[in-house]
Amino acid sequence: MRALLTRVEQDSRLDRVGDRLQRAVLGTLRPRRLRDLLHGVTLGHPLHPAMVQVPVGSWISAAVLDLMPGQRRAATMLVGLGTVSALPAAVTGLNDWAALSRDQRRVGLVHAAANGVGLTLYAGSLAARLAGRHGVGRTLGMLGLSAASLGAYIGGHLAYKQGAQVNQSISELHRMSDGWHSLVDMTALPQRTLMTREVDDVSVILYRHGDEVTVMLERCPHQSGPLGEGEVQEIDGHACVVCPWHGSAFRLNGGEVVQGPSGNDQQILPTRVQNGVLQTRLP
């Protein structure tokens, strides 16, 4: 299975349909604030993994009830809940998928196809149950659960092997040693201008506004874009750094993501000034 998914990652034949679907998703999910909401920007965490809990939990619970006598009505209700709640979960997934890299989108396409088959089977299962054909409904439900489980496995590959929508910057902290690290003399730190420095080979950005100084990891949580090459913009009354790759924006006075496609906040590092020198350390 792993070898198969690795081949999917490299299969450019999937790009024709993938590119078309990406254009359709980006053209449909407007304005940008809607896409940000679906990415989980307001939460500071990706929304899709939370949304899939309802359909998956409902469908698994229905499968358990299907094995017990006298639980047809409860199982039908859970199949219905799972099927209806799968639709918004799919929309959040498509929105995330459209902002992935090409190799991730190929695997994401197969993930979506498996889940689409699962959802279709569950819709059939619900229809059969409502028509009183509970045996057919149970069979379609089991098939649907198998397809959704395959989709979940592929989704795991996408997240944990390929790093889709996972915070790409936070592992940088593991390369920083303990203790305070000197960055720059405060007299050499300009106002309202991004500056990049290294701490144990970890790139950080510095931003000074008056006496307030922010030190933030430079790698964008979305796909490792160089925030140090980004612009500073005022968004919703806050100075934010905007990633030059896909436009995610992070507040410079806290690291909160205010604009996607990143669904994750950016890590801020503690600071102090010692003998006129700005220092930082691990949080």
Ligand code: FES
């Ligand atoms: S790398 Fe995609 S928004 Fe920064």
